[in-house]
Amino acid sequence: MAHKKTLTDITIIDVAREAGVSYSTVSRVVNNKSYVKPETRERVTQAMHRLGYQANLQARSLAGGHSHVIGLLVHNMSTQYMGEIFRGIDDVLATHNYEVMLYTTHRRRTKESAYVNMMARGLADGLLIVLPRQPEAYIESLRARDFPYVLIDQVGIDEHDVSVTATNFQGGYDATTHLIELGHRRIGKITGWMDMVSARDRLEGYKAALSDHGIPVDPELIVIGDFEKISGYQGAATLLDLAAPPTAVFASNDVMAQGALELFRERSLQVPQDISLVGFDDIPIAAILNPPLTTLRQPMVEMGRLATQMLLDWISDPEQKPASVILPTELIHRESTSLPQS
Amino acid sequence: MAHKKTLTDITIIDVAREAGVSYSTVSRVVNNKSYVKPETRERVTQAMHRLGYQANLQARSLAGGHSHVIGLLVHNMSTQYMGEIFRGIDDVLATHNYEVMLYTTHRRRTKESAYVNMMARGLADGLLIVLPRQPEAYIESLRARDFPYVLIDQVGIDEHDVSVTATNFQGGYDATTHLIELGHRRIGKITGWMDMVSARDRLEGYKAALSDHGIPVDPELIVIGDFEKISGYQGAATLLDLAAPPTAVFASNDVMAQGALELFRERSLQVPQDISLVGFDDIPIAAILNPPLTTLRQPMVEMGRLATQMLLDWISDPEQKPASVILPTELIHRESTSLPQS
DNA sequence: TATCTTTTTGCAAACGCTTGCAAAATGGTT
DNA sequence: AACCATTTTGCAAGCGTTTGCAAAAAGATA
Numbered sequence: 001m002a003h004k005k006t007l008t009d010i011t012i013i014d015v016a017r018e019a020g021v022s023y024s025t026v027s028r029v030v031n032n033k034s035y036v037k038p039e040t041r042e043r044v045t046q047a048m049h050r051l052g053y054q055a056n057l058q059a060r061s062l063a064g065g066h067s068h069v070i071g072l073l074v075h076n077m078s079t080q081y082m083g084e085i086f087r088g089i090d091d092v093l094a095t096h097n098y099e100v101m102l103y104t105t106h107r108r109r110t111k112e113s114a115y116v117n118m119m120a121r122g123l124a125d126g127l128l129i130v131l132p133r134q135p136e137a138y139i140e141s142l143r144a145r146d147f148p149y150v151l152i153d154q155v156g157i158d159e160h161d162v163s164v165t166a167t168n169f170q171g172g173y174d175a176t177t178h179l180i181e182l183g184h185r186r187i188g189k190i191t192g193w194m195d196m197v198s199a200r201d202r203l204e205g206y207k208a209a210l211s212d213h214g215i216p217v218d219p220e221l222i223v224i225g226d227f228e229k230i231s232g233y234q235g236a237a238t239l240l241d242l243a244a245p246p247t248a249v250f251a252s253n254d255v256m257a258q259g260a261l262e263l264f265r266e267r268s269l270q271v272p273q274d275i276s277l278v279g280f281d282d283i284p285i286a287a288i289l290n291p292p293l294t295t296l297r298q299p300m301v302e303m304g305r306l307a308t309q310m311l312l313d314w315i316s317d318p319e320q321k322p323a324s325v326i327l328p329t330e331l332i333h334r335e336s337t338s339l340p341q342s
Numbered sequence: 343m344a345h346k347k348t349l350t351d352i353t354i355i356d357v358a359r360e361a362g363v364s365y366s367t368v369s370r371v372v373n374n375k376s377y378v379k380p381e382t383r384e385r386v387t388q389a390m391h392r393l394g395y396q397a398n399l400q401a402r403s404l405a406g407g408h409s410h411v412i413g414l415l416v417h418n419m420s421t422q423y424m425g426e427i428f429r430g431i432d433d434v435l436a437t438h439n440y441e442v443m444l445y446t447t448h449r450r451r452t453k454e455s456a457y458v459n460m461m462a463r464g465l466a467d468g469l470l471i472v473l474p475r476q477p478e479a480y481i482e483s484l485r486a487r488d489f490p491y492v493l494i495d496q497v498g499i500d501e502h503d504v505s506v507t508a509t510n511f512q513g514g515y516d517a518t519t520h521l522i523e524l525g526h527r528r529i530g531k532i533t534g535w536m537d538m539v540s541a542r543d544r545l546e547g548y549k550a551a552l553s554d555h556g557i558p559v560d561p562e563l564i565v566i567g568d569f570e571k572i573s574g575y576q577g578a579a580t581l582l583d584l585a586a587p588p589t590a591v592f593a594s595n596d597v598m599a600q601g602a603l604e605l606f607r608e609r610s611l612q613v614p615q616d617i618s619l620v621g622f623d624d625i626p627i628a629a630i631l632n633p634p635l636t637t638l639r640q641p642m643v644e645m646g647r648l649a650t651q652m653l654l655d656w657i658s659d660p661e662q663k664p665a666s667v668i669l670p671t672e673l674i675h676r677e678s679t680s681l682p683q684s
Numbered sequence: 685t686a687t688c689t690t691t692t693t694g695c696a697a698a699c700g701c702t703t704g705c706a707a708a709a710t711g712g713t714t
Numbered sequence: 715a716a717c718c719a720t721t722t723t724g725c726a727a728g729c730g731t732t733t734g735c736a737a738a739a740a741g742a743t744a
Contacts, residue, residue, distance in 0.1 A: 011730055022694045027732060035692055054456070057465050058400035058409075059730035062699050067400075069443075078429040083420040090419065090446050100444040101411075104432050114396070122699090123399050258630075288600075290632040353700060364724045369702060377722055401700030404729050464729090685744105692739070698732085709722070714715105 010051045019047035030055060031065065061122050070311065071124035073103045073115055075131060079255070080283035081300060085130060085152060088304025096312055098125075105133075113137045120147045126311045128152060133195055135161070148314040150307040153198055153298075155324070162314070163324045164307040168198045171296040171329035172205025172250075175278045178294070178331055179248045180213050183339050184276060188246035190225040190235035190256050199227070202252050202280060221246055225256050232256025236263040247275060247340040254279035254286045254295055257336075261289060272338035282332050292334035299327050352393045361389035372397060373407065403464050412653065413466035415445045415457055417473060421597070422625035423642060427472060427494060430646025438654055440467075447475075455479045462489045468653045470494060475537055477503070490656040492649040495540055495640075497666070504656070505666045506649040510540045513638040513671035514547025514592070517620045520636070520673055521590045522555045526618060526682050530588035532567040532577035532598050541569070544594050544622060563588055567598050574598025578605040589682040590618035596628045596637055599678075603631060614680035624674050633677035641669045 012030070016023040021044060028036050029044040030053075036044075047053075061067040070093060074082055093100060101124055105111040112129075116138040119127055126148035129135070135156050142149050143160070151163035179187050189206050192199030207217050223238045225231035232251050236259065239246050251257040257279030261271060269275050271291055279286055282297035310322040354372070358365040363386060370378050371386040372395075378386075389395075403409040412435060416424055435442060443466055447453040454471075458480040461469055468490035471477070477498050484491050485502070493505035521529050531548050534541030549559050565580045567573035574593050578601065581588050593599040599621030603613060611617050613633055621628055624639035652664040 012732095013730080023731080024694060024733075025692085028693095031732080033733095037692065040692085054460055054463070056404070056463055056730050057460065058403040059699090060732075061400040062398070062404055062701085062729090063731040063733080064699065065732055072444075077419065077432065078425040080422070080425075083422075083425060087420040094446070094448065100446075102414075102442040102444045104436070104442075106436065118396055118399065121396070121398055285627055285630055288627055288630050288632075290630075355700080365701080366703075366724060367722085370723090373702080375703095379722065382722080398700050401729090402702075404699090404731085405701040405703080406729065407702055688741100688743080690739100690741080693737085695734105695736085697734090699730105702727105702729085704725105704727090706725085707723085709720100711718105711720080713718080 010053045011056065012053070015044065015047050015051055015053050018051055019044045058123075064122075066125050066315075067123055068098050069101050069124045070098050070308070071101050071103065071115070071119035071127040073105060073112060073119075073127065073129045073132070075105055077102065077104055080285060081253070081255075081281055082130065084283060084300035085304035088301040088306070089128060089308045090304075091301075092305050092308040092312065098312070116142070120145065126150075126315045128307055128311060129154075131196060131198070132156075146318060148311055148318070150311045150314075150322070152303055152307045153196075155197055159324075161324065162310065162322055164303045164310070164327065165198070165324075166298045166303065166327045167329045168201035168298075169205040169208070171280060171298070171331075172202035172252075173209045174205075174329070174331045175202075175250050175280065175296050176206045176209035177213070178333075179250065179276060179278060179337065180209060180215065182248075182276065182337060184246075184248040185215055185340075186218070186221060186244060186246040186248070188236075188239035188249040189222045190232055190239075190249065190251040190260065191222065192225060192227045192252035192256075194224060199252055206250060225252060227253050227256060229255050229259040229262075232259025233263045234259075236260035240264075240267060240269075248277070248337065249275065250278045250280075252280050254281045254283050254293060257293055257295070258285065258289060261293075261336075272336050274341055276337040276340070278337060286332070287334065289336075291336050294334045294337045295332050297330045297332045299329075302327060352395045353398070354395070356393055357386065357389050357395050360393055361386045400465075406464075408467050408657075409465055410440050411443050411466045412440050412650070413443050413445065413457070413461035413469045415447060415454060415461075415469065415471045415474070417447055419444065419446055422627060423595070423597075423623055424472065426625060426642035427646040430643040430648070431470060431650045432646075433643075434647050434650040434654065440654070458484070462487065468492075468657045470649055470653060471496075473538060473540070474498075488660060490653055490660070492653045492656075492664070494645055494649045495538075497539055501666075503666065504652065504664055506645045506652065506669065507540070507666075508640045508645065508669045509671045510543035510640075511547040511550070513622060513640070513673075514544035514594075515551045516547075516671070516673045517544075517592050517622065517638050518548045518551035519555070521592065521618060521620060521679065522551060522557065524590075524618065524679060524681050526588075526590040527557055528560070528563060528586060528588040528590075530578075530581035530591040531564045532574055532581075532591065532593040532602065533564065534567060534569045534594035534598075536566060541594055548592060567594060569595050569598060571597050571601035571604075574601025575605045576601075578602035582606075582609060582611075588617070590620070590679065592620045592622075594622050596621035596623045596625050596635060599635055599637070600627065600631060603635075603678075614678050616683055618679040618682070620679060628674070629676065631678075636676045636679045637674050639672045639674045641671075644669060 012023045012026050015026045103115040130152045132154050155163050191203050223235040225235050271277050279293045279295035282295045286293040286295045354365045354368050357368045445457040472494045474496050497505050533545050552559050565577040567577050621635045621637035624637045628635040628637045
């Protein structure tokens with residue numbers, strides 16, 4: 001076969017031949033290793049450019065080098081919540097010439113564990129795990145092999161874990177306090193997926209705010225949701241059907257708040273005149289809803305950015321395991337809350 | 343080192359030893375090849391399960407096998423448009439045990455070409471390319487190597503290309519016809535990124551509808567946009583500042599329509615009473631906007647689903663190159679259009 | 685010039701898998 | 715039993731890269 005090699009067929013051997021050195025010298029140049037004479041380095045670099053060499057990712061990874069791939073484990077990539085986090089992740093990766101291997105688990109624990117194991121075998125240089133469901137199943141293994149990972153929106157199994165989270169407890173506390181200060185005393189709460197620490201912390205913040213204001217917690221006012229719109233819709237229906245319905249509702253995320261809004265509209269309830277509503281996250285639709293949603297802003301882009309930077313730093317310097325970070329939430333006042341109807 | 347191999351260290355050699363066969367027999371079992379006795383196949387399968395063997399992706403790929411990875415090339419993963427397409431892609435991949443290697447180009451042509459070359463080197467079994475900007479730079483190469491790819495929302499360079507698109511011309515025609523039938527004669531048009539065929543086709547449909555209704559095309563009513571919200575905002579400002587402003591605006595996507603809506607709100611214009619507005623895509627926010635947006639629905643989830651199925655079929659049977667598909671757009675009547683104000 | 689230290693370079697092995705091909709085994713036919 | 719065809723199995727090579735280590739080269743010093 002005498003045809004000229006195409007761009008995608010150029011290997012390290014071709015570059016070595018072109019530059020008149022061994023392929024291990026080319027490897028040292030490609031990977032910015034020392035022990036290469038400046039003139040040799042220059043000659044190899046030019047040969048690489050001339051031939052348009054691109055390292056074969058799988059070979060590099062198999063041989064023990066860096067793949068420059070980050071594994072990203074998510075439940076689902078089609079939500080605005082995830083879109084915002086990914087925006088932050090993408091920003092950082094792009095400026096560091098890293099790519100993403102994306103795994104969507106659709107919340108299945110077994111998938112989560114299997115993916116982590118697969119990615120930790122060398123294909124990825126590190127892992128970003130968003131809202132992990134079962135970290136205990138694989139964290140020890142990742143630690144035993146000193147494999148870099150950062151958990152996002154979940155604290156992991158103990159204080160040695162590396163994570164980026166937000167002040168969910170405080171956010172839940174602030175949302176509830178806001179409603180209390182408006183005069184609401186019966187405040188409904190639609191939780192998130194209770195497997196997740198973020199959902200539990202938001203509920204704890206809600207309870208703490210009530211207690212701190214001398215308002216007893218009424219279990220009837222707490223309905224379990226799953227962060228999906230329909231559970232917000234159904235949760236709102238359950239709350240409105242109570243003998244003593246709430247005058248305000250705090251949903252554990254904006255998507256469920258959106259569902260609640262739809263239910264209120266169907267029941268001809270005006271928000272905020274008839275019933276106040278607070279969400280959580282401040283995903284882009286929060287500001288678009290009618291009325292624009294008052295919500296707790298979780299700095300998702302910043303979480304993605306920070307987690308990714310921490311992970312890349314850890315990969316770059318394996319001795320420097322990063323410290324976990326908790327970012328502040330912030331109450332965003334819009335138009336979905338007001339004094340209770342007298 | 344006498345410690346037991348961990349789950350992630352089990353190789354094909356371990357399985358071979360456990361089952362008492364050669365590793366090439368294990369490979370034949372793993373890859374469902376023939377020429378393995380049923381009893382042998384069972385014995386190997388049990389050893390695999392017992393040891394929890396997971397093939398090393400990079401090794402498999404390097405050795406010429408299937409990686410079960412699909413390369414996905416997008417501009418940006420954080421938009422609802424992309425989220426919807428990805429939903430369809432994800433649905434299909436999940437049921438076929440394929441994973442995604444995600445590359446975001448942020449619309450840079452050079453990145454597009456480099457990523458395609460990298461992925462086609464064996465790491466991915468096939469490519470999905472969403473809204474390609476410069477297909478001519480790599481399509482020939484992909485074809486020369488019979489590498490499976492499917493273009494999404496772009497037709498490629500000739501009739502031999504494999505793509506999944508929607509009837510953009512017809513959509514633009516229908517949107518404009520809808521406004522004309524309501525009585526509008528001055529209809530503003532905010533285009534998308536004119537590098538893209540979808541943007542050009544929507545504009546052509548707009549022009550054709552005007553012509554077919556005996557309405558001359560006024561170039562002043564056409565402003566160039568880039569599919570981003572701010573260009574919708576600015577485009578709407580340009581249109582409203584005309585000596586003879588339009589009574590209706592057709593934006594080439596919902597995101598720009600959202601920007602136009604914001605501008606109208608700032609100018610105290612009521613939609614649809616003072617000015618009608620039509621978008622394109624029917625991403626999830628279209629129904630949430632105030633007023634809910636009349637728009638041309640592009641079946642994005644279905645596009646993602648279909649493209650992915652086509653690609654997997656092609657990978658599965660390399661002799662069967664799939665035929666391109668054009669999915670219909672559909673006018674979705676909501677509340678942003680009405681008769682022009684007299 | 686001899687000796688020592690450091691830098692540079694290339695050989696060889698390895699990574700975990702797939703696959704061509706030859707050898708061995710099996711089954712069928714004469 | 716001999717022969718032929720098919721199935722099964724395992725050896726060996728290879729994929730493209732990284733890296734340990736030895737050899738060669740270069741530089742410094744006495």
